Amino acid sequence: MKSVVVFGATGSIGDSTLDIIASHPDRYKVYALSAFSRVEKLVGLTAKFLPAVVIVPTQEAKEEFIRLNNTGVFPEIRVGQDGLCKTAQDEQADIVVCAIVGAAGLASAYAAAKAGKTILLANKEVLVTAGELFMNAVRAHGATLLPLDSEHNAIFQCLPSQNPKQHLEKIIVTASGGPFRQFSVDALEHVTPEQACKHPNWSMGRKISVDSATMLNKGLEVIEAKWLFDLSPEQIEVVIHPQSIIHSMVQFIDGSLLAQLGHHDMRIPISYSLAYPERITHNAAKFDLSALSQLDFMPPDLTRYPCLRLAFEAMKEGIGACTVLNASNEIAVQGFLDGQIKFTQIAQTIESMLSKIQAPTLSSIDEVLVFDQEVRAKTQDYLAS
Numbered sequence: 546m547k548s549v550v551v552f553g554a555t556g557s558i559g560d561s562t563l564d565i566i567a568s569h570p571d572r573y574k575v576y577a578l579s580a581f582s583r584v585e586k587l588v589g590l591t592a593k594f595l596p597a598v599v600i601v602p603t604q605e606a607k608e609e610f611i612r613l614n615n616t617g618v619f620p621e622i623r624v625g626q627d628g629l630c631k632t633a634q635d636e637q638a639d640i641v642v643c644a645i646v647g648a649a650g651l652a653s654a655y656a657a658a659k660a661g662k663t664i665l666l667a668n669k670e671v672l673v674t675a676g677e678l679f680m681n682a683v684r685a686h687g688a689t690l691l692p693l694d695s696e697h698n699a700i701f702q703c704l705p706s707q708n709p710k711q712h713l714e715k716i717i718v719t720a721s722g723g724p725f726r727q728f729s730v731d732a733l734e735h736v737t738p739e740q741a742c743k744h745p746n747w748s749m750g751r752k753i754s755v756d757s758a759t760m761l762n763k764g765l766e767v768i769e770a771k772w773l774f775d776l777s778p779e780q781i782e783v784v785i786h787p788q789s790i791i792h793s794m795v796q797f798i799d800g801s802l803l804a805q806l807g808h809h810d811m812r813i814p815i816s817y818s819l820a821y822p823e824r825i826t827h828n829a830a831k832f833d834l835s836a837l838s839q840l841d842f843m844p845p846d847l848t849r850y851p852c853l854r855l856a857f858e859a860m861k862e863g864i865g866a867c868t869v870l871n872a873s874n875e876i877a878v879q880g881f882l883d884g885q886i887k888f889t890q891i892a893q894t895i896e897s898m899l900s901k902i903q904a905p906t907l908s909s910i911d912e913v914l915v916f917d918q919e920v921r922a923k924t925q926d927y928l929a930s
């Protein structure tokens with residue numbers, strides 16, 4: 546029986562993870578669940594999964610949880626980043642699912658790495674802002690890191706477990722192109738948050754949905770892949786594949802390509818990582834190859850998707866530039882979702898912050914977190930000016 550912590554339990558990845566756990570009560574039990582704004586949903590999850598610990602962001606949220614909790618189940622309630630980090634390191638936790646959105650998940654993921662846990666990582670911003678430091682902690686403390694992001698999970702499934710880089714030429718990361726793939730570039734100025742959050746294939750949280758629409762999601766994933774698989778920028782190619790059936794590919798020096806295919810349902814990569822190296826069943830629909838009419842592939846147009854170019858540039862520049870990329874994007878996406886800026890201003894904001902902010906050398910997670918806050922403040926000022 547494995548004891549599982551789900552950080553970001555109230556989100557889309559949280560839903561899929563808990564659905565699998567509910568199907569396998571003989572294999573998994575929930576040790577802890579975290580929420581941020583959806584305290585009422587956390588109360589419902591508490592009744593269903595009986596966690597020993599819940600984590601909420603503030604003292605007020607703790608009081609709200611106590612007030613709403615009519616379940617007869619009384620978990621220990623922890624608060625804030627300290628509560629998350631303490632839980633990540635608890636002896637009772639075997640598997641830590643990192644599914645908080647944004648750099649807000651960095652400290653707890655890092656705490657899990659330092660505690661040598663099995664980490665199932667959806668929260669790609671951890672590797673974007675602090676890839677080298679996080680991977681060093683994983684290695685130094687004997688943690689096991691398994692990618693949940695569908696593309697990285699696909700690549701992980703295609704690479705040999707021994708000597709994964711031997712004979713590898715490159716990886717090919719597939720991208721849907723998002724909801725605006727066929728819009729004219731001029732029309733992008735007027736798209737709404739509702740349109741941007743309607744991903745053609747996947748059902749996901751709002752922030753990652755906007756990232757998919759700008760294709761910064763693919764840029765973040767390129768940086769994520771660099772750190773996960775220890776690759777050079779030249780070994781990472783992005784190809785648009787609108788059907789999101791091939792989740793990514795690896796190409797070897799003899800010209801062979803291996804791909805992982807499946808429905809666009811996160812229960813597939815999550816179940817793979819939860820059970821690794823075994824495989825388990827879950828509730829996603831079965832895949833019917835004969836129902837596919839065609840699979841298309843095309844190179845991304847960087848004029849339509851400037852965020853993808855910016856991510857490649859930041860990756861080549863280093864860890865500080867990647868923190869600027871990520872933090873300015875988080876603020877800009879929130880600004881877009883709040884109706885403060887236009888869709889096209891997301892890329893303009895990131896580009897402007899990358900050119901204005903001199904990235905320092907960042908040699909600890911604390912330094913990354915301080916710099917991340919500085920970039921956020923500067924981006925807020927820029928958007929307000």
Ligand SMILES: NC(=O)C1=CN([C@@H]2O[C@H](COP(=O)(O)OP(=O)(O)OC[C@H]3O[C@@H](n4cnc5c(N)ncnc54)[C@H](OP(=O)(O)O)[C@@H]3O)[C@@H](O)[C@H]2O)C=CC1
Pocket residue numbers: 552553554555556557558559579580581582583584602644645646647649650667668669670693694695747748749750751752753811
């Ligand atoms: N959804 C998907 O299919 C995929 C997601 N990912 C990645 O997984 C992560 C989660 O995505 P997704 O589930 O879609 O996002 P959601 O927005 O659906 O969920 C985000 C979760 O994080 C919590 N949260 C938000 N802000 C904070 C904060 N400041 N501190 C602590 N917790 C916070 C939310 O709590 P609350 O809801 O209570 O406010 C929620 O539980 C992202 O990094 C995303 O890029 C990667 C691949 C696929």
Ligand SMILES: CC(=O)[C@@H](O)[C@H](O)COP(=O)(O)O
Pocket residue numbers: 694695696719720721722723747756757758760762763811
């Ligand atoms: C499910 C998943 O892993 C997302 O990151 C997804 O890949 C987003 O789709 P895009 O290819 O449109 O970015």
Ligand SMILES: [Mn+2]
Pocket residue numbers: 694695696766
């Ligand atoms: Mn992905």
